[in-house]
Amino acid sequence: MAVRVRFAPSPTGFLHVGGVRTALYNWLFARHHGGTAVLRIEDTDTEREAAGAIEQIQRSLDWLGLDFDESPAAGGAHGPYRQSERMERYHGAVERLLEAGHAYRCYQTPEELEAARDRARHTDDPAAPTRLHRELTREQVARFEAEGRPAIIRFRTPLEGETVVEDLVRGRIAFEHRLLGDTVLLRGGGAPTYQLANPLDDMEMGITHVIRGEDLLPSTPRQRLLVEALGGAFPQTAHLSMILGGDKKRLSKRHGAASVEEFRAAGYVPQALVNFLALCGWSWDGETEIMSLAELVERFSLDRVNPAPAVFDHEKLAWMNGAYLRALDAGAYATALRAHLADQASPLAGAERLDELVPLVQEKLGALGEFDALVGSLVESRDPDPEAWARLAQDANAAAVLDAAVSALTDLEPFGAEQVEAALRGVCEALELKPRQAFQPIRIAIAGSTVAAGLYESIAFLGRDESLVRLARARTAVAG
């Protein structure tokens, strides 16, 4: 049977790294098996929906290179792909369940339910409060209806036996029916719950494998029971572990960047994020770390997915991003850099000669977002770093070095990095200073900072006139 998987986020905000990992594993599994990847938006809870979230999710997936075959944007034969557009199907299914006796109307008010739940919490039947209206008499129903009480629809979960789930990642897991309780299918206002909409859509969309977070593991048996009551085939499941923050709590905003948009803004490349997340809970041979999307597709398998939770390691991601950046050829690097600067509306975005800066920064940047800090001052005039400027003033050699540098560069011809190096080395010899002593004041003069790109290349990039202007400006800040 052809593989069909789905990624089914609810549009409550930006796409999170945990969500990306889920999307990625689904996508890799589909591509590996030549199957179909479906993107379905679970927007049954209008209360929690965030404006623009659907577009945002789609945009993030596009950026990551995860193309879903069927989606709200791309359409497909099993649509619509937004649950808010599938309401009649949920109600139809509920009608069938009601008729077959698999579901029933429950008239409990939220307050009644909560009170009962508090009482039952420490008993040996904590799920009891959910089935209080399971066997209402005709008279009781009539009375509730007469009172005008709204009804919710609950699933009639078997009271005995158990449901066994054969999870592809975790193996065999048994759940006692008695502890499940009667799941709410339709809310008071008639809106479907996740527990109804999600498995029904999977069924109607022909989903063969459900790959999702471990937090959904406990709802698997009730969804399975529901699908079977509807006469459908329940898909295979693979429950992925959670991604945690450094404190072992579920990853969230508190732990720093966690959304795709944030990594994008910081200048991460999508391949690095994808590669890193692929390795967050899965491995190929335990040794190979850098893998292209194509290699991941070829190598991915659910039986190598690790069931244990993983802490999200920003540092390793940063390293990997730098590795990807360094591996780019100059042209690709320039393209990525321009795209990033434009994307972030940087004032440097339109600058000419950016390509010339690539060799100066490529091996130094861990993320494209660091570009501005490293060489922004070469592209446009900036105020120097006050701390560096203060150090310049303190430097006993600064005056002599700056003067010597000016005379060494004034008539230098041609004005290339190699010639600049020779000239500056001459300055060192003449003053009997080590390069590290002599170059620091020059660096501060040229770049306005103690941390910068290569000195000779920077000077060559600036050109003679601008270099001399900067040296002169620094000279005025130095006594003597």
Added chain:
RNA sequence: GGCGCAUUCGUCUAGGGGCCUAGGACGCCGCCCUCUCACGGCGGUAGCACGGGUUCGAAUCCCGUAUGCGCUACCA
């Protein structure tokens, strides 16, 4: 409280009875390279949660304990 999942260096992981005096990677430390910062090279640090079994032999299998996380919603 109940149910479920998980537990190998600080972190991501390899390991599925003898190949393990536990391998790789990030981080960290040291050295080298060096015009700063990086890159790169070399070396080092650090781990099988605990307790019982099973077995000639256990990181690997079983049981228990502990700890963490998830679920226990008219959220998903």
